[in-house]
Amino acid sequence: MITTESRTASSLLFERLPDRLFAPLASPNRRQYWGILCKLYDGRLGPDAPLPPSNGFAVREITRDIEDELLTQDAWTAEGDTLDTPLNIRAINVYKYLLECGWFRLEQHGIEKRVTMRPAVSQFLSQLVAFAEKGPVFVSAKIHSIDLLIQDVLNGNGSGDLLYDAAEQARNLLNHVRNTGTNIRDIMDAVDEETSTAAYVQRFFSDFIEHIFIGDYRELRTREHPLSKRPQILRAIEEISLSDEHRNRLIAWYEAKRSPGNRHKAEELFERDVHRIRELRRIDEYLRRLDEEIQRANRKALTRLDYQLRSLRPVEHMVKAAIAETLNGGTFLADPFAPGAMMAGDCLAEPRKVIERAPPSPLRKQVPSEHEIAKTRLARRAREARSMTMLKVNEIVRAKLGDGERIVSAAILGPSVPEIRAYQVLARMALVIHGGSQTDRITANRTTRGYRVRQTNEDELEGSAITGKAFTIERR
Numbered sequence: 001m002i003t004t005e006s007r008t009a010s011s012l013l014f015e016r017l018p019d020r021l022f023a024p025l026a027s028p029n030r031r032q033y034w035g036i037l038c039k040l041y042d043g044r045l046g047p048d049a050p051l052p053p054s055n056g057f058a059v060r061e062i063t064r065d066i067e068d069e070l071l072t073q074d075a076w077t078a079e080g081d082t083l084d085t086p087l088n089i090r091a092i093n094v095y096k097y098l099l100e101c102g103w104f105r106l107e108q109h110g111i112e113k114r115v116t117m118r119p120a121v122s123q124f125l126s127q128l129v130a131f132a133e134k135g136p137v138f139v140s141a142k143i144h145s146i147d148l149l150i151q152d153v154l155n156g157n158g159s160g161d162l163l164y165d166a167a168e169q170a171r172n173l174l175n176h177v178r179n180t181g182t183n184i185r186d187i188m189d190a191v192d193e194e195t196s197t198a199a200y201v202q203r204f205f206s207d208f209i210e211h212i213f214i215g216d217y218r219e220l221r222t223r224e225h226p227l228s229k230r231p232q233i234l235r236a237i238e239e240i241s242l243s244d245e246h247r248n249r250l251i252a253w254y255e256a257k258r259s260p261g262n263r264h265k266a267e268e269l270f271e272r273d274v275h276r277i278r279e280l281r282r283i284d285e286y287l288r289r290l291d292e293e294i295q296r297a298n299r300k301a302l303t304r305l306d307y308q309l310r311s312l313r314p315v316e317h318m319v320k321a322a323i324a325e326t327l328n329g330g331t332f333l334a335d336p337f338a339p340g341a342m343m344a345g346d347c348l349a350e351p352r353k354v355i356e357r358a359p360p361s362p363l364r365k366q367v368p369s370e371h372e373i374a375k376t377r378l379a380r381r382a383r384e385a386r387s388m389t390m391l392k393v394n395e396i397v398r399a400k401l402g403d404g405e406r407i408v409s410a411a412i413l414g415p416s417v418p419e420i421r422a423y424q425v426l427a428r429m430a431l432v433i434h435g436g437s438q439t440d441r442i443t444a445n446r447t448t449r450g451y452r453v454r455q456t457n458e459d460e461l462e463g464s465a466i467t468g469k470a471f472t473i474e475r476r
Helices: 009-016 030-045 059-072 087-101 119-132 139-154 160-191 197-206 226-242 244-257 263-327 370-386 390-401 417-435 438-447
Strands: 105-109 112-116 406-408 451-455 471-475
Touching: 030 059, 030 087, 030 119, 059 087, 059 112, 139 160, 139 226, 139 244, 139 263, 160 244, 160 263, 226 244, 226 263, 244 263, 370 417, 390 417, 390 451, 390 471, 417 438, 417 451, 417 471
Parallel strands: none
Antiparallel strands: 105 112, 406 471, 451 471
16 A cells, blocks of 8 residues: 555645646746735635635636736736736636636536635645745744653653654754755845945845844853753653653554554654654754854955945045035145056066976986896895795695694794795794784684694704794694
8 A cells, every 4th residue: 555655745746736837937927926826815815814605706706806916016918918908808817827727726606606726726825925924933932842742742642743743843943954054145145236335234134044044043052042952852752762652652643644554654654753853963063054154154244344344435535525625626636646657668567588498308218237137036036935925834834734733843944945934934923822912812823724833832943044932833
């Protein structure tokens, strides 16, 4: 069974909304159409409007409201209309266009046709109006609401609907705080378009954080702010998540209300909402980032204001002094420039002199002699003979052991350099295994393949090429 929660928004939007619903808002006259929809929302279809008739509105009532809105708008024409088209005909054409796009629904009641709006379309219009009229968010109210909802769930006074509502509020709050930084940059870009200092100051301080984004931004760091209840919320949600009683009760609600008959989906929805509330611990990170954006915007605004004030002040004084001197009939004021030509050949920079450099000599090729090549090959063979890896050591040990089970260290020594180097490696390994740390002993035992190295209590072995502590090699 596929539930609504398991389906994506891409497959659900146009199952709930008509396909051409966005056509008026995407047309060149989108502002006029949006004004008409807002007019109908405020007077007929919105929550603040009078109680609508149960069977809808008459067509004439809707077209009359459209006529009233057209009178307040600047001259514009819809498709098929001209500026000479009568107002009532224009209103009827706008109504038919909105009806065709799915904003209205026409129902037949007897011999009269009545206009209504689908619930999904009405809800969508409410969301658009709420978004357009959205003011600053007060973090204190959101945190306080989340805390009360979680406490009710913890006390057993509420079910999963309170947890779901708290999770949605926490998610929206974090999303709003996270996006505020980007909105600040947009505001600064818009404010930069103001040329006058007065307009710049007015827009900067009237369109900033406390009037648009976060209403209680100044109080966020205070001890009395409800944001200080965040640890209490996190402790409560952890107790709800770890308690079998609360967990089973809430998952049962999710199974009954959000995913009927699907226990696994109910558990996923419960864990998702718990995770959204846990994300409140990241709000400090988002606020620090917001502080950085605000400080950057403040520095940019102060730099702009300082530049404008410094650049305008001397010019204004000079203009005022020139006007006053001219009105008083005084002598002509000297200009602030130095005497002589403002631009002359002597004032220009000299051309850059290019220094041509001789091309580098070709690289010298040195051909080594036969004697040098032979010495290099001999040194490489000696170096390879002296280099000893555990792979070579294991091969020498297996050759010396043959079919036997045990040999002494003297059997390893031989006339060749590899055998002497293998003896040195094995002697050092026996010393580490005998008196090293536990980690060193484990590492040494791992490097030996098929045999063990043990140091004995015998005297030092004296040989013709090397001396060392005696040890034994045993097959594993």
